[in-house]
Each structure stands twice: as C-alpha cells, then as structure tokens.
Amino acid sequence: MTVDTPGAAAAASPATHAHDNYLTAGRGLLSWLFTLDHKRIGVMYLVGILSSFFLGGVFALLVRTELLTPGPTIMTADTYNKMFTLHGAVMIFLFIIPGIPATLGNFVLPLMLGAKDVALPRLNLASFWLWMIGAVVAVASIIMGAVDTGWTFYTPYSTTTGTAVISMTLGAFILGFSSIFTGLNFIVTVHKLRPEGMTWFKMPLFVWGIYSTAIIQVLATPVLGITLLLLIAERTLGVGIFDPALGGDPVLYQHFFWFYSHPAVYIMILPAMAIMSELMSVFSHKHIFGYRFIAWSSIAIAVLSFLVWGHHMFTSGQSGLANMVFSALTFSVAIPSAVKVFNWLATMYKGSISLDTPMLYALSFLFLFSIGGLTGLFLGALATDIHLHDTYFVVAHFHYVMFGGTVIAFLGGLHYWWPKLFGRMYSERWGRIGALLIFVGFNVTFFTQFVMGSHGMPRRYYNYLEQFKPYHQASTYGSYLLSLGFVVVAGYLLHSLFRGEKAPNNPWGGATLEWETSSPPPSSNFAHEMLAGDPYDIESLRFDPETRGYVRKDPGSVLLTRVGA
Amino acid sequence: MTSHSESHHDPHLAHHFESPAQQYQSARLGMWVFLVTEILFFGGLFCAYAVYRANHPEIFIFGHHFLDKGLGAFNTVVLICSSLTIAWAVRAAQLKQIRILKLMISLTLVCAFTFLGVKYVEYSHKWHAGLLWARSYAPQVDHGDGDHGATPESVQMAAPAGGESAAGATAAPAQPAPATAATPDHSNIAPAATGPAGLAVEAAGGGDEVVAEPKNAQTFFSIYFLMTGLHGIHVLGGIGAMFWLLFCARRGDFDTGHFTKVDMVALYWHLVDLIWIYLFLLLYLIH
Numbered sequence: 001m002t003v004d005t006p007g008a009a010a011a012a013s014p015a016t017h018a019h020d021n022y023l024t025a026g027r028g029l030l031s032w033l034f035t036l037d038h039k040r041i042g043v044m045y046l047v048g049i050l051s052s053f054f055l056g057g058v059f060a061l062l063v064r065t066e067l068l069t070p071g072p073t074i075m076t077a078d079t080y081n082k083m084f085t086l087h088g089a090v091m092i093f094l095f096i097i098p099g100i101p102a103t104l105g106n107f108v109l110p111l112m113l114g115a116k117d118v119a120l121p122r123l124n125l126a127s128f129w130l131w132m133i134g135a136v137v138a139v140a141s142i143i144m145g146a147v148d149t150g151w152t153f154y155t156p157y158s159t160t161t162g163t164a165v166i167s168m169t170l171g172a173f174i175l176g177f178s179s180i181f182t183g184l185n186f187i188v189t190v191h192k193l194r195p196e197g198m199t200w201f202k203m204p205l206f207v208w209g210i211y212s213t214a215i216i217q218v219l220a221t222p223v224l225g226i227t228l229l230l231l232i233a234e235r236t237l238g239v240g241i242f243d244p245a246l247g248g249d250p251v252l253y254q255h256f257f258w259f260y261s262h263p264a265v266y267i268m269i270l271p272a273m274a275i276m277s278e279l280m281s282v283f284s285h286k287h288i289f290g291y292r293f294i295a296w297s298s299i300a301i302a303v304l305s306f307l308v309w310g311h312h313m314f315t316s317g318q319s320g321l322a323n324m325v326f327s328a329l330t331f332s333v334a335i336p337s338a339v340k341v342f343n344w345l346a347t348m349y350k351g352s353i354s355l356d357t358p359m360l361y362a363l364s365f366l367f368l369f370s371i372g373g374l375t376g377l378f379l380g381a382l383a384t385d386i387h388l389h390d391t392y393f394v395v396a397h398f399h400y401v402m403f404g405g406t407v408i409a410f411l412g413g414l415h416y417w418w419p420k421l422f423g424r425m426y427s428e429r430w431g432r433i434g435a436l437l438i439f440v441g442f443n444v445t446f447f448t449q450f451v452m453g454s455h456g457m458p459r460r461y462y463n464y465l466e467q468f469k470p471y472h473q474a475s476t477y478g479s480y481l482l483s484l485g486f487v488v489v490a491g492y493l494l495h496s497l498f499r500g501e502k503a504p505n506n507p508w509g510g511a512t513l514e515w516e517t518s519s520p521p522p523s524s525n526f527a528h529e530m531l532a533g534d535p536y537d538i539e540s541l542r543f544d545p546e547t548r549g550y551v552r553k554d555p556g557s558v559l560l561t562r563v564g565a
Numbered sequence: 566m567t568s569h570s571e572s573h574h575d576p577h578l579a580h581h582f583e584s585p586a587q588q589y590q591s592a593r594l595g596m597w598v599f600l601v602t603e604i605l606f607f608g609g610l611f612c613a614y615a616v617y618r619a620n621h622p623e624i625f626i627f628g629h630h631f632l633d634k635g636l637g638a639f640n641t642v643v644l645i646c647s648s649l650t651i652a653w654a655v656r657a658a659q660l661k662q663i664r665i666l667k668l669m670i671s672l673t674l675v676c677a678f679t680f681l682g683v684k685y686v687e688y689s690h691k692w693h694a695g696l697l698w699a700r701s702y703a704p705q706v707d708h709g710d711g712d713h714g715a716t717p718e719s720v721q722m723a724a725p726a727g728g729e730s731a732a733g734a735t736a737a738p739a740q741p742a743p744a745t746a747a748t749p750d751h752s753n754i755a756p757a758a759t760g761p762a763g764l765a766v767e768a769a770g771g772g773d774e775v776v777a778e779p780k781n782a783q784t785f786f787s788i789y790f791l792m793t794g795l796h797g798i799h800v801l802g803g804i805g806a807m808f809w810l811l812f813c814a815r816r817g818d819f820d821t822g823h824f825t826k827v828d829m830v831a832l833y834w835h836l837v838d839l840i841w842i843y844l845f846l847l848l849y850l851i852h
Contacts, residue, residue: 116581119591184598192591193581222602226609230791238699239787241613246699247621247781256609524580 021423021520036121037523041128042107043421048131049103052094055139059087061483064445064476070464077462081148082163084460088151093172094135096406097264100271101217102131102182104413105210107421109186111514111521112204114195114530119188127181130174138171140164150460152261155242155253159234166235169228176221176228179267183217186210198532204512205294205535209274212298216263216270216305224260227253251316258309266305268402269369270298272409273340276365279412280344281536282510283359284351288536290343297336304333311380315389323382330380337373341366356508357431361412364439368404372397375450390460393453396446404442411438411489418493419507423520424500430492437485444478504549511537515550577823589825596829600836603799607840610792614847617784627778628785629851631696633687637849640683644838647676651831654810658824666819666827670810673834677804684797691786698790702783792844799837806830 022039026032032040062083066073075083110118118124141147144164149157158165190211194203203211231253233239240246242253281288288294310318310326318326344366353359375397378384388394419425452471457464464472506515512535517526541550575585582588618625654669690696695703810830813819819827 119581120595121579121581123595180602184595184602187598188591188595191594192587218598218602219605222606223609226606229795230609230613233787233791237701237787239791240699240781240784241617241787246784247617247624248784249616249620252613252616256612 372400
C-alpha cells in the first residue's frame with residue numbers, strides 16, 4: 001500500500017503533525033458543513049447533540065419545577081403535558097439515539113480500524129444533514145403548538161389531539177433515516193475497512209458494540225419510519241388502520257411502535273456498554289477479561305432486543321400466552337447484560353486502577369446500570385408489572401438505564417476521547433467534582449422516584465396527593481444539583497478548549513489504534529500505514545514523564561503485525 | 566473528495582480505499598443493507614395489511630374487484646421486462662459496451678414510464694369513481710340497492726349487484742380482465758362489473774347478503790393507495806437514478822469499465838420490481 005496523504009500536506013511525518021490536524025485543515029463554516037471527514041462530522045454531531053441535550057434538559061427542569069408542589073406551580077396542566085412530551089421526544093430522538101454512535105462512534109470507529117474514513121463518507125454527511133433537517137422539523141413543532149401525547153404518540157389520542165403531532169413525527173421520521181444511514185455506514189466500514197491482521201476477534205470491543213448497535217439501527221428504524229408515516233396518514237387522511245371506529249386496532253400501533261422502540265433502547269445502551277469495555281480495561285491498566293464473551297454478548301443483546309417488545313403491552317389486553325412468552329424473553333436479556341458487568345468487574349480485579357474522570361463515570365455506570373437493569377426485571381415480571389405499570393417506578397427504571405447508563409457512559413467516553421478530539425486536557429480536579437455532583441444529583445432525583453412509584457404515584461400526572469410531596473420535592477432538588485453538575489462539566493470542558501494543556505498522543509494508556517496518532521489527528525488520520533495488534537495489550541505501554549503520555553515499551557514490538565502490502 | 570482522489574491513477578477510487586475491489590465491495594454491501602431497510606420499511610405496510618385483512622377479510626374481497634387485473638398484470642410484465650433490461654445494462658457496463666448500456670437504460674426508463682402511465686390510468690379511474698382513501702371515499706356507483714340500470718354501463722355492474730341475475734354473476738368472472746381492459750374510459754363502471762359479480766358467485770354458494778358493500782370498505786382503498794403510492798414514489802426515485810446514470814454515461818464514467826453505479830441502481834430497481842409483484846398478488850389477485 002502506498003502512503004497516501006490527502007490534500008496538500010504530502011508525506012506528513014510525525015514531527016509535522018502538530019501543524020496538520022483536522023481542526024485546522026480548512027477554515028470557515030462551509031469547510032465544516034460540507035466536509036467529508038468523519039472526524040469533523042463527528043464534532044458537528046457533538047455540537048448538535050449537546051445542544052439538543054441542553055434543550056431537553058430545560059424541559060426536564062420545567063417539569064420537575066412544576067412538580068415541586070401539588071396543583072399548579074409554574075404552568076397549566078396543558079403546558080405540563082407538552083413539557084414532558086417535548087422532554088421525552090427531544091431527548092430520545094434528537095439526543096440519545098444518535099448520541100454515542102454519531103458523535104464518538106463517528107470520530108473513533110475509523111481511527112480504531114486504522115482507516116482513513118468511514119466507508120461511505122458522502123452518506124455520512126447526508127446523515128448529518130438529515131439529522132439537522134429532522135431536528136429543525138421536530139423543534140418547529142414547539143412553535144406550532146407543541147405536542148402533548150407523550151413521546152410514544154399512542155393512538156387514538158395522537159390522531160385526535162389538536163397539537164402539532166405531524167411536525168414532531170415527521171421530524172422523528174427524518175431523524176430515523178439519519179440513524180439508518182449512520183448504522184449502514186458503520187456496518188460497511190467494519191466489514192470492509194478493517195486493516196489486514198485485524199480479524200473479527202481482534203477488533204476493539206467498542207467496535208463490536210457500535211457494530212451491534214448498527215445492526216439494530218438498520219433493522220428496526222425502518223419500521224418506525226413506516227409507523228410514523230401511517231400515523232401521519234391516519235391524521236391527514238383518516239385511514240383507520242389504528243382507529244377502532246373504522247375496524248382498526250390501536251394496539252397495533254403500540255406493537256409497531258415498540259417493535260422499533262424497544263430495540264431502540266438497545267441502540268441507546270449498547271454503545272454505552274461499548275465505551276465501558278474500553279474504559280474498564282484502560283483505567284485498570286489490564287487486559288480486558290473475557291473478550292469473546294463481551295463481544296458475543298453485544299450480538300446476543302442485539303438479537304434479543306427484537307424479541308421483547310411485547311413487554312410494553314402487558315396491560316394493553318395482550319393474550320396471556322403472549323405476555324408469558326415476552327416476559328420470559330425479557331428475562332433472558334439479563335444474561336448477556338450480566339455477562340458484560342461481571343467481565344468488567346473481573347477486568348478490574350487485581351488491576352492497577354486509576355480514578356481519572358472517565359473511570360469515575362465508568363464506576364458510576366456499573367452502579368447505576370445495575371440498579372436500572374435489575375429493576376427492569378421487576379417490570380418484566382408479569383405480576384409486579386401490573387402494580388408498577390405506568391408509575392414513577394417505570395420512570396425511575398428507564399432513567400437509571402438511559403441516564404445512569406447511556407448518558408453517564410457518554411460522559412465517560414467524552415472525557416476519555418476529549419484529548420483526542422481537541423488536543424487539549426481538561427482540569428482533572430474539576431472533572432472529578434463534576435462527576436461527583438452528577439452522580440449524587442442523579443441518585444437524589446431518581447431514586448426517590450422508585451420509592452414513590454412503588455407507593456403508587458402514577459407517571460405523567462400534573463397533580464399528586466400530599467403523601468408524595470417529600471419525594472417529589474427531593475427529586476426536584478436533586479435535578480437542580482444534577483444541572484449544577486452539568487454546568488460545571490460544560491464550564492471546564494469549554495475552558496479546556498481555549499486554555500487547556502496540550503494533550504499527549506496517549507494520555508491514558510490505551511492500546512487501541514486511535515492513540516497511535518497525534519492529538520488531534522491529521523486529516524488523513526495516520527501519517528503512516530497502521531499496525532494492527534491486540535487492542536488490549538495495555539501492559540506493553542509505559543508512562544513517559546517527558547510527554548506525560550504513554551508510549552510503547554518496545555516501539556518495534558513483536559505483538560504488532562505490519563499491515564499493508 | 567475529488568481533490569483527494571486525483572492522486573490516484575484511477576479517478577473512481579476514493580482516497581480511503583486501497584483498491585477498486587474494496588471500494589466496489591463496500592458499495593455493494595452498503596446497497597444490500599439499504600435494500601434490507603427498504604424491505605422492512607415496506608414490511609410495516611405488509612404487516613398492517615395482514616392484520617387488517619385477517620380482521621376484516623370481507624373488505625378485501627369486496628374491494629379487490631374494483632382493481633383492474635388486466636392492467637395490473639400488464640404492469641407486472643412491464644416491470645419484469647425492465648428488470649431484464651437493467652440487468653443487461655449492468656452486463657453492458659462491465660463489458661464497456663457504452664451504446665448498449667445507454668440503450669438498455671433508456672429501455673428501462675421507457676418501461677418505468679409505461680408503468681407510471683398505466684398507474685395514472687388506474688388512479689384516474691378510481692378518482693373519477695370516487696374510490697379513494699378514507700375520508701375522500703365517495704363511490705359514485707352505489708351497490709346492492711338494485712335501482713340502477715339506466716345506462717348500459719351500469720347494467721353491467723348493477724345486474725349482479727342486485728343479486729337477481731345468477732346467470733350474469735357466473736358469466737362475469739370468467740372473463741373479468743378483457744371486460745375491464747376494453748373499457749378504460751368508462752372508469753367507474755367496468756371494474757364494478759367484475760366486482761359484485763365475483764361476490765355474487767360466492768353468494769350463490771354460501772349466502773344471500775354478501776353483495777352489499779361491507780362496512781369500512783374505504784379502508785381497502787386506503788391501503789391500496791398507501792402501498793401503491795409508496796411504491797410509486799420508489800419508481801420515481803428509480804427514474805431519477807436512471808437519468809443520472811445516462812448523464813454519467815454521457816460524461817464517460819463507464820468508459821473504463823467502472824460499473825458500480827449501474828450495479829447499484831440495478832439492485833435497487835430489482836427490489837422495486839419485486840415489491841410490485843407482491844403488491845400485485847396481495848391487492849389484485851385475492852379471493
């Protein structure tokens with residue numbers, strides 16, 4: 001293979017890296033908006049997704065503030081219905097589904113493969129543009145009277161309410177295609193752009209996780225697309241497939257919706273688990289434990305994710321047999337999830353653990369995801385679900401998984417790859433303070449919801465009985481603490497962009513390929529052909545006090561296999 | 566990207582691929598995965614169809630008589646021919662036979678436009694007859710109340726519809742296609758002739774009241790328009806892609822034996838064709 005350096009900077013050597021990086025490769029807004037560079041697209045996604053997270057967070061704070069007292073606090077009941085719907089829809093469709101794959105996945109996956117880009121760069125850009133168009137259409141619904149159906153758009157209410165359901169669902173439809181194209185691109189990239197010597201079981205586990213996610217994105221999202229189209233047709237034309245007055249079946253909508261949206265839950269959590277596998281190994285400075293089990297468990301979760309959607313309809317009049325089958329299948333998801341958790345624990349065992357900020361998030365994940373996962377079993381059990389269905393217990397459960405799992409791992413990954421993304425180190429001390437605030441704030445917010453849910457507080461209610469007041473208030477104050485944590489994180493991360501210390505190539509001691517290139521990487525990713533070896537050969541690295549980063553103990557290490565002809 | 570690929574001797578090789586083979590394989594895998602998403606996309610509609618038909622078979626039995634089997638069959642043949650021509654186009658691109666390539670793409674386009682033309686005729690029949698989706702459903706011929714027969718056309722449909730002519734009912738289904746195909750201008754009448762006739766046959770075997778229009782009959786037309794409409798949009802997409810191929814052929818993209826683009830469009834077109842075959846079976850040829 002000839003060394004091909006795109007652009008003007010021909011034959012860049014490691015010494016000239018500092019002058020050639022993807023951030024400075026072109027100037028002006030258009031050089032970003034029309035870039036085909038996966039790294040720039042990843043960064044643009046990051047900006048878009050964090051903006052959505054901010055927007056969704058504002059809605060969440062408004063909801064929590066309203067619930068400070070029973071009855072009206074700051075808004076009317078109708079506004080409250082719109083606020084929790086917008087919180088859910090923005091967080092799910094704009095933030096958490098594209099979240100990790102489109103940002104960190106886009107940036108890191110080709111680097112981990114030693115590739116110059118994703119396989120289909122134009123499609124990657126198209127996916128980003130679709131995301132932007134979808135986001136605008138979805139957010140436009142706020143101006144057009146917002147939506148008050150809850151993020152699930154259940155019929156028959158969604159076909160009869162006067163709010164802007166069409167705009168929001170059309171937005172979600174377009175965002176779905178953005179997600180499909182991202183997933184499709186990653187599947188092709190993983191299949192076709194792996195370097196020679198990197199067999200399937202020498203891929204980093206992050207790649208395994210993103211690959212499993214991509215399979216779900218590609219197979220499940222089209223069904224959401226057609227479901228939302230049918231919903232739009234139902235509203236505009238009165239088609240009647242979901243309308244019992246016309247012989248239709250509203251529960252069919254729920255089946256369609258959850259056929260996508262339950263696998264979508266794993267679109268959210270699998271990339272988080274993918275990040276966890278990297279963090280656990282790197283910050284324990286130890287080879288990952290049970291590599292093949294973790295890899296296969298990602299695939300197992302992807303497969304099982306398609307077989308459990310019915311557990312959302314235990315109380316919707318599904319047949320008893322279907323309930324029983326879906327319940328059993330739901331329990332089976334716990335197996336691959338637990339396989340991962342135990343392998344991470346075993347990785348830490350006798351490791352040399354560094355409690356850097358990313359590892360603090362990883363430990364938070366272990367704790368919070370375990371609670372979120374185990375409470376999922378309560379809900380998957382038929383008898384307890386009757387009691388807990390549509391209570392705050394459910395709300396707390398999925399926030400422990402989605403927030404305590406996905407968002408926490410996303411933060412961990414963001415801190416882990418931040419030096420690679422922008423070439424700057426953030427303040428470690430503030431990083432730890434931020435992680436602590438978020439951990440405490442999160443638990444205060446949502447653990448109380450488990451308690452009030454099990455006492456019977458229904459979800460989505462504007463008003464509540466006096467007995468729930470202490471829980472609601474604790475939850476609201478917790479959400480303020482949580483927001484403070486995010487303000488801290490945003491503060492020091494932004495500060496680091498301008499004032500941060502220059503990052504070394506490998507600040508944490510990771511052995512995957514992205515740490516072999518400079519921080520930030522050049523436009524062509526690597527100055528020379530890449531070498532593929534064991535991605536968890538972390539013990540072959542040593543700390544170099546001079547650069548304050550990790551370097552190979554033996555640069556010509558035999559563990560590395562030369563790639564290319 | 567174009568500036569990047571200039572450093573290669575092969576102008577079609579993007580900078581991040583090592584070989585044309587790798588690039589071709591990537592495009593091909595990407596296309597196949599895309600086709601999988603398309604199948605799932607249509608799958609939702611097929612599923613809705615299946616559920617609704619299982620719950621309300623009478624609506625489908627009633628409604629399908631208003632579809633013109635002759636035109637549907639003709640369109641099926643047209644699309645199958647277009648699959649042949651586009652496959653031939655791929656072969657021509659591989660062999661660098663640019664003239665044949667252009668001819669085959671043009672023929673495929675002719676087929677695609679023929680398909681849409683016939684679809685236009687079918688849609689306008691239903692438009693005039695008021696056989697539309699959901700709320701717009703306002704059939705201009707009423708069935709089963711037996712008081713028509715004023716015009717010769719409506720005799721055809723009204724006689725069996727009234728349930729009084731067993732002879733007409735048994736005769737009509739024998740040659741439904743010629744009857745309908747022969748009268749494309751009398752939109753609202755001809756399909757109806759085969760419609761109630763078919764029902765009347767069943768009625769002769771089983772009961773008396775099946776000739777009446779079932780409740781929610783409009784749902785059949787909702788599903789019909791949703792499914793064929795979504796398919797039609799895909800046909801339009803294919804037409805756009807084929808014009809693009811012609812443009813690329815003129816520009817000389819295929820002179821070097823680079824046939825990836827043709828191959829991708831062909832794969833897509835085959836799927837469009839395949840979905841139509843299922844639509845034809847499920848909407849036109851049911852009993």
